[in-house]
Amino acid sequence: MRHLSLCSSLLLLGITGLAQAADPVVPNKGALVYARPGSCVTCHQANGAGLQGVFPPLAGSEWLNRDSSVLIKIVLHGLQGPIAVRGQNYTTAMPGMATSLKDDEIADVLNFVQTTWGKVGEPVTAAAVAKIRAAEASRTTMWTGKELRP
Numbered sequence: 789m790r791h792l793s794l795c796s797s798l799l800l801l802g803i804t805g806l807a808q809a810a811d812p813v814v815p816n817k818g819a820l821v822y823a824r825p826g827s828c829v830t831c832h833q834a835n836g837a838g839l840q841g842v843f844p845p846l847a848g849s850e851w852l853n854r855d856s857s858v859l860i861k862i863v864l865h866g867l868q869g870p871i872a873v874r875g876q877n878y879t880t881a882m883p884g885m886a887t888s889l890k891d892d893e894i895a896d897v898l899n900f901v902q903t904t905w906g907k908v909g910e911p912v913t914a915a916a917v918a919k920i921r922a923a924e925a926s927r928t929t930m931w932t933g934k935e936l937r938p
């Protein structure tokens with residue numbers, strides 16, 4: 789009997805475990821893309837504050853209020869300064885991530901960035917990323933600040 793009840797408690801534990809595994813708290817996919825080694829976090833930092841004079845902040849950046857097509861372009865092909873962010877000039881460069889990030893990953897990470905530090909507008913979709921990727925397929929250089937200036 790004792791043995792049996794141990795068995796059933798184990799079974800119960802097992803079932804509870806399974807139920808938990810089947811119904812996990814879905815982590816924010818965009819936050820996970822942001823935090824990957826070599827991804828955005830490396831330069832813009834976990835709190836989005838960047839590194840003064842070197843990596844511009846995303847937190848409070850006026851660039852996040854721009855049309856999301858501008859942000860998609862930056863992530864796909866990178867950005868070469870000079871640009872201004874929150875009154876500070878940056879002449880550094882951000883490499884494009886077109887080959888390391890898929891369309892849905894770029895959509896997820898931009899939705900995470902915008903809901904965390906920028907305006908909350910229409911969500912960026914993987915389809916929107918795919919469209920810009922296709923339109924700019926022949927591009928081999930980073931965007932310049934001048935090209936993307938408002």
Ligand code: HEC
Binds near residue numbers: 878
């Ligand atoms: C290797 C470092 C690096 C990585 C990785 C990186 N960035 Fe950047 N990012 C920069 C730099 C440097 C600039 C400014 C470039 C310039 O001076 O023109 C910038 C500019 C930007 C800007 C426009 C300016 C601003 O601060 O708002 C956005 C938006 C942005 N990055 C988003 C991202 C996102 C999203 C990711 C991840 C998918 C990412 N970056 C990954 C270095 C990086």
